[in-house]
Amino acid sequence: MSGEASPNLDAALIYAHRGWPVIPIHSVQDGHCSCGRAACSSIGKHPRTAHGLKDATVEEAQIQDWWRLWPDANVGIVTGNQSGLVVLDIDPRNGGADSLTDLQGRNGALPKTIQSLTGGGGHHFFFQHPGGIVKSKPIVKGVDVKADGGYVVAPPSTHGSGERYRWNSLRNPDDVVLAALPVWLRAQLIQRVESLPKPSTGTFPGKIHQGQRNKTLARIAGAMRRHGADEATILQSLKAHNRQHCDPPLSE
Ligand SMILES: [Zn+2]
Structure with a gap:
């Protein structure tokens, strides 16, 4: 051999x-x-x-x-x-x-x-x-x-x-x-791996209204961080959620 x-x-x-x-x-x-x-x-x-x-x-x-x-x-x-x-x-x-x-x-x-x-x-x-x-x-x-x-x-x-x-x-x-x-x-992998948290108000994934926007995005960021997502991934995901769900969107 x-x-x-x-x-x-x-x-x-x-x-x-x-x-x-x-x-x-x-x-x-x-x-x-x-x-x-x-x-x-x-x-x-x-x-x-x-x-x-x-x-x-x-x-x-x-x-x-x-x-x-x-x-x-x-x-x-x-x-x-x-x-x-x-x-x-x-x-x-x-x-x-x-x-x-x-x-x-x-x-x-x-x-x-x-x-x-x-x-x-x-x-x-x-x-x-x-x-x-x-x-x-x-x-x-x-x-x-x-x-x-x-x-x-x-x-x-x-x-x-x-x-x-x-x-x-x-x-x-x-x-x-x-x-x-x-x-x-x-972004897709993080969402696939750990489906994003739903807020208790039941407004997500629909529109997130003024007054709830910061709190909701912070909750999503916190959950992603706990599951090991890095900052760039979190930021990318938050921007997407802000654009798609916040009414009106927060300034980036
Ligand atoms: Zn075999």
Whole structure:
């Protein structure tokens, strides 16, 4: 085994040096998952180690040990606060491509950032974690956010389709800067993660009238802060609420 080249090990070490904790993931051979279960529902996508994500590390010795044990293990990168990454996962088989077109049509194009192609026709867009808590969850049809508590399978892992994951050649991590999470997406994630508090007066989400405006916006800000939103996200959200719900809007 020693001396045998493992492109997956090389990649895992590069990611670790970048500060992205990695875990070994089951691999795919002839369409079968290395876990050996005929009915595996997550072929080549689930962790190989006993404690899964909790085992993630940037320590070279541990990474060497894992890939000595399983030279063809796929590479998982942990998302969320641990790595500073939020990944937008587009799955075209579930309508993700259309959803992405729709999202960009309403909010503007995603900024240039690191991007990988899954072996199954999907895309992973990598962004800076904004701080606080961003939960991993679906946001619209075929579009998932991978953040705290999540991970992504990374190049050059093998996909169930037989293809390998790869970096978009014009969007690879060596050449492209990790973009900030777009503001509209941050705002949406915070709202999705913790639905915004409703005031006891029952006037929200309708109009917020003079005399209630400051108090209501302060209550929203307080709740977002408690849930870990950063100031920029809070400000953005308050401005949107002010414009949409305050009658008349407070001056910004
Ligand atoms: Zn499996």
